[in-house]
Amino acid sequence: MLSQLRHRHLVSLIGYCYDDEEMILVYDYMSHGTLRDHLYSKSQQISPSIPWKQRLEICIGAAHGLHYLHSGASNTIIHRDVKTTNILLDENWVAKVSDFGLSKIGPAAGAANAHVSTVVKGSFGYLDPEYYRLQRLTEKSDVYSFGIVLWEVLTARPPVNRAGGNDKRKMVSLAELARQCCKKGRVAEIVDRDLDGEIAPECLKKFAEVAMSCLVEKGVDRPSMGDVVWGLEFAKELQCGSEERVKLLASGGGGEGGGDGIEEMRGGDSSSMQGRKSSGGSSMFTTNSGTMTSVEESSTNHEYSEDSLLGSNLVFSEILDPKAR
Structure with missing residues (x-):
């Protein structure tokens, strides 16, 4: 399968060896190791902490790779093991998705069944609960796992905190922690301390919105990887x-007015979004189709409202309208 795939954000298979029962796969060398190395092994000189904008670029790159698997290849390919150890970084810090050992060919476009019935496989902490419960695999299972990756990147916390040892009753799920913080408007409290002062409030809000939408219980309600790419790129635009x-x-x-004038923000193509600041201190982003979304400016303590992060009408409101892209 991998020998037929070529994409900037997928690890390329160079060759293989199968000689006298010696089996070797040869890939491009990823000099900066895994994404996980730079989130949890920051005390090591070889794995320094990555600044926020670079983390955004890595997330966008990995999302592009998964989007290609889901919709760019001749058949839908479901990775089934998306995690920070399977996102590798080359000498230029370009993210590449790797390890296709658990990958499955998904249903053809227009097929009667939009899922693949299969034995549940994956990594603890990243596994889509719906897939685990129903044993029905879809590309939205990858979206869930990638949502966990996004929260890892933001918080530098593992998907499952094993502080309680092997006692599962004392294990803390990163997904559940993220949900609770979003509900209480306390997302800023779990952000990686190495990122203090680096993340623009509006960028953090959008990033958290994208990451939380990936963790929606029902797969059909989660965004596609294409929508995730768009949302992350929009977060990057807000940061810049x-x-x-x-x-x-x-x-x-x-200039006059202290920069409170109209600024143009470009989307994925020639369509644009205009940002206007109202007298109440919120930014209004209006798409060409007339859809309007309020993005409340955060206060200095970085508190975020439950409605803005979890409301089903606001999540990906900028991208559900195809004319807004």
């Missing part, structure tokens, strides 16, 4: 826009 405003203010070049 915020940094530009800070630079302008620092240089005294904010």
